[in-house]
Amino acid sequence: MAKQPGKAGAVLVLGGGITGIQAALDLAASDVKVYLVERSPSLGGRMAQLDKTFPTMDCAI
């Protein structure tokens, strides 16, 4: 898995919570290569811990 870094033209996103994921997805959608780095073993961050969000009561995951 230890891929050698490719050519320049990528963005490093630090943090795999809701904001990090959103930034990574937006960049990726514009054909930008993204490295999404998360300290913990999984993406999801704080939001994954919440049950529902206000005011729409959506499920948080």
Add this chain to the structure above:
Amino acid sequence: MMDAGRHPNIEVLTNSELVRFEGKPGNFTATVRRHPRYVDENLCTGCGQCVHDCPVIVPNEFEVGMGARKAIYSPFPQAVPNTYIIDRENCLNDDFLVCNNCMNSCDRNAVNYDDLGAELRLAVGAVVVATGFDVYNASAIPSYGYGLYDNVLSNIELERVLNASGPTRGHIVRPSDKKVPKKIAFIQCVGSRGEGKEAGCQYCSRYCCMNAVKDCLLVKQHEPDIEELVFFYIDMRAAGRGFEEFYQRSLEMPELTYVRGRPSKILEDAVTKDLMVYVEDVETGQVSRIKVDMAVLSTGAVAGETNNRLAEVLGISLDENKFFEVDPKYGSPLHTSREGVYVCGCAAGINDISDSVSQASGAAAEAEKFVTKSPPAQEVEPAPEMDTSGPPRVGVFLCHCGINIAGVLDVESLKEYAQGIPDVAFVEENLFLCSDEGQRLMQEKIAEHRLNRVVAAACTPRTHEPVFRESCQQIGLNPYLFEMVNVRDQCSWVHTGVPEIATAKARDMIRSGVAKARHLQPLYRKSIPVNQSALVVGGGVGGMAAALELEAQGMKVYLIEQQGRLGGRLINLTRVYPANLSAFELARVMVEKIKASRVEVMTGTEINAISGFVGNFDVATTNGNFKVGTIVLATGADIYKPGDEFSYDRFENVITNQELEDILHDTKGKIDIHGQTPENVVFIQCVGSRSSDTNPGCSRYCCPTTIKQAIRLRESGVNVAVLHRDMRTVGAKAEEHYRHARELGVKFIRFTPERLPRVIGNGKAAERIEVKELALDRILDIPADYVVLAAGMVPNKATTDKLQDILKVPRAADGFFMERHAKLGPVETTTEGVFLAGCVSGPKDIADSLAQGAAAAAKAAAIISHDTVALEPTTCVVRPELCRACGECVGMCDYHAPGLVDKGDGVQVAEINQALCKGCGTCASWCPTGAIVALHFTDEQINSMLDTLLLDRV
């Protein structure tokens, strides 16, 4: 989350951290250390056998210690990647002991104790810091007994308790005796808004008020027998889209009592473990002891503990609260002190989810400027499509998924059974069908047996359908001729104890899968060309930001402004907080930039009509027509114009905050109004906000604005009083400014909507104000040379009416445009290709508007940076010969995909715009003649499943 895990442009590096960082914007080198996981992500299938066999049980941090996990574990059920990890601190396999249970249990040899991790050197053009926040540890406030008393929980712990997949399966029980509590206290501002011995941070954590209100509603929903919920707070900070309305709804809940006051302490009854909350109700002055069964502390948000180290590595600075510092000169909340490094969400301070999401998109837009985009991954030329006409020849592939399926279901008997289903031409089983080897086998058999429909009985289509579809496509079988039967997640995993019944169920499921497969039709992705330009409507701060970002990415941009000049409301303001920037200067810089850019500015221009869809909008304006691929709406909002409220229309010295702003704009140093310096100024908050007559929502911007103006006046020696309902300090540093205003001697006096302050005048002008001080229970008589009404924001009705009419973007009950999703899609709309920025979707401050402008630009760029957009083929289509043009479909589609078109001779027929259709199939369910076909979920397919499930029962 899963999308990020699957996107070909995103490489997810979990369990990793940045250790070194050097270089220049556009050309950084980042060194990332991957800590060992001890489980190979490529081999692990997430089957869970290792977890079952692991003997170590430790508390689960995801459940905040309330649940348990093993030493080999997956952090939570939907974790991405769905790979297990070994927690070596708790693993038995250290130098002395050998357990090896997990290694032995893994069929795929994915466990590797010798994993050393890796260090990666990555060349990157920019960095987005989105490391979020940490939760305040409430045990720092001993008087609340968190960590000492069993029944004192943090709000995060409550979230897990409320969650159906949490440690208590969604049942609310008190930790001490596992009984359902009758009475719960919710205590706000734990770790927020303080600075004494027992306090955390000065700032307001912003998320806790609404989170706790939400929890109250959820608690009641989960446990209808709850008798009382007592909510202790100081100011109710419901300042977000729909938040005030949400709070107002909670007031109707009979079980919920709001008490204004911050408890001084909680004591536990050692025997019953009940809790006693000591509090003064500041509205009545009454001190009471309230007995509850459980207390929930709304713990605030604090800077991440790794921020120090990360700031050092990145070479950026932190603010006094250890959040990443935002460079104030841009006015937007995205720039750190180092160019090329951007920040979003709670890494830079407190933001709620929708603001964080906007900022994330905005940061993405900023970062994009420093990278060369890689061309989209070249798709491998697929094999020529095979002929699938003729009678169905269904292939059924049964996956063992190790022992996940085969350990429960009798796969052998299923194989035999499937061979007997009509039209089934071939059946095969495999240990791991999703493995490379399994996929190869499937491809071989499809070719060998000339299969023209494929059914896989395996795990869930939600994760694996794309994998199988791709395998089909590779060998030329149309991917939509593949059907998946979920015999793992929805059968073997949940009926483990009854293998025979589960096997019988699997038989039914396979039979119905084959029934559907018989009727599957090949479908083809279509792509439509995209016009690579953008229209930005509105030349205010949000619109200008969007236009500049898009232009910086090399896009063709049209910026339309109804007024004769750019700048919007910004030009009318004096200074912008928190950085005390000159608003005029900020506006001037932006306007200059736009003028110097290739943005095509059209002032004094209005839109007449827009037709088309994503990638292809035709725009007709009073200043010519053109085509664009995407549209950003940034038309802002209006300031509420008071009528006779507080004698506004009678007295000249009753003015709005906007009028005061104009006065302050013209003066330097000493305040001078008509040649006089006022001695006493009184502000009245929530004029035209939080009222069902005008605007039920909170306008957000007025409290910080009042604070800003009050400080300005007070610094010039004016006596200032602010009459408010709750001070809502939205925005960076607003709470600190609130504190500063108090320190300067600005008086803040609370009133209730039942008893509004009275403006008393002499017939010509206001002279004083009477307001009841609640705690003192006395009428205060405050002299006032000027009364300033903090007028809220209201939608610009004429503009929004017109735009809604033209673009069919829905508006919410409050009249502002509705986002696609309040949290997850704050700048998107339900109309694909149309985005929102700034106050057009509800009140926002300048920083938020700038962030949203950038965010909308990022979203728009994602569309117009491509030549084409690919359309998912599982949409709805009309069979015109059956269509009666009754219009049912037109009326019900929220995406405006169906429309009636004239076919000449006065006969109409419905057509569904494939670019707009999302494929939900709701129109098909309403179509009286069956003219609408929901592709891949047709009536025929569903009916055939029902037939076989019920008629061919064994």
Add this chain to the structure above:
Amino acid sequence: MATRTRPAKKKSAKKKFIPNIVVFACNWCSYAGADNAGVNRIQHSPHFRVIRTMCSGRVTPAFVLKALKLGADAVLVSGCHFGDCHYIFGNYKAVEQFEKTKGLVKTLGLDLKRIRLEWVSAAEGGRWANLINEFVQQITELGPSPLNPKPTYE
């Protein structure tokens, strides 16, 4: 799993009716919720069969009536919670359709307990399992549908 145990079967004199329930689950919430129950290994009654649709708004009265006609003892339509619909208001449309279905089923004289519209989110595996268990229990007690040609018993 390796150490699977079978619950001891209770010998009861009367044979217990096993209902035959058809479930329509929307792709984004309820089907995902059912998966979530699986991921968490939340055991529940097996006496139901799921048909996946993209949205609960797709479920016409005709699908429910057809299931009942063919002898299903009960039908569950499950979608996203309000405000949570992947298609904005699809679940509100589902309510409208279901109201019609209810009116028809009531006129047909079938017990209204036999049809249900429920909301289960993608994270609510526990809720899914509870819902299924409770519904199966309810229909077991109610007994076979009068239109079920061959009710099954334990």
Add this chain to the structure above:
Amino acid sequence: MNASLEQMKKNRAFLCLECGKCTAVCPISKVNLAYSPRRMLAAGLFYGAEDLVSDQLLWSCLTCQLCSQRCPVDVRFSEYMRDVRVYAYSRGSWGNPSHGGAMHHIMEMAASPKLKQNRTEWISDDLKVRQRGEVVYFVGCLPYYQELFGKDFDFSPLSIAVDTVKILNHIGIEPVVLENERCCGHDLYWLGQVERFAQIAKLNLDEIRRSGAEKVITACPECAVALKTLYPEVAGDNGLEVKHISEVVLENRHRMKLGDRPAEVTYQDPCRLGRYLEIYEQPRQTLASVPGVSLREMPHNRRGATCCGTTNWMNCDAGCKRIQHARLEEARATGAETLVTACPKCQIHFRCAECGGESQQVGIKIADYVNVIASALEA
């Protein structure tokens, strides 16, 4: 193939002269060039019923009998279609049902003897009905239409049932309304579901007999046809006297007190009431007898009336809408403000044709015969 020969013989198909009059008059042929009764007969003749089984057009025939009306040799084309459908259904063939087949599912369920319906909730206290008696009011599918269409259209199907009872009460009849009356089965009969239809006929006749009644009144032409002519076909002579409400109104007109209801109306002959039961004049006479009502005739009336364009909830499409529009235009051209029909289904189809926005609307009011009469009743 023998079965097919039998059907052809019974329905006089061999006599076809291939003159094409049927196709020239067929409303479906006018809107769907692929459809031709003559060609379908020819196909049956040369290739047998087998050839028609997989043909979707088999299910398009309205069985409105306009063709038989014109046929010089009296080929019973509608009946022939029906017989072929029996065969086709047994082979698993089926048309394209409207509303996803919701109404068919209900009709098919009605054949289950175990069904205990709940269909009399619309009977309010002011309506006088009985458990047992001499006269049964056979309601038909109105309670189901109410649930399925009551919210979509600006009319209440059940108001037809309520007004029928009001009229009957007015002339001194307290009818029996059957709690467990089943769908009359008319559509199943025409769609070739023989066994289910026979089952339904038996269940309904049993129910009627239990009430002690010997006379059945209905406000639905299809129910009238089913009870009067189709039930004896499958269940033998039942000795029941079956009447359409317009016949009852005419017989009792002298006992009725009708107030002034000025209105210009035109009357749609439902094919079942007209060509099947030859009830043409009773509705016209009674409508015209309401003070103030003036009746205008459309060019196509009585035996030559055009069908409402859809039947059996089957194969409804764009062509059906054209038939409906043409008929509504014809009605409007008479200068009448209201088109009165005596069939609840006609009304549903005509109203559906008026959906879809103003540009597609003919813009004529549509009302049921019963509602018009009842609105004029005076105490």
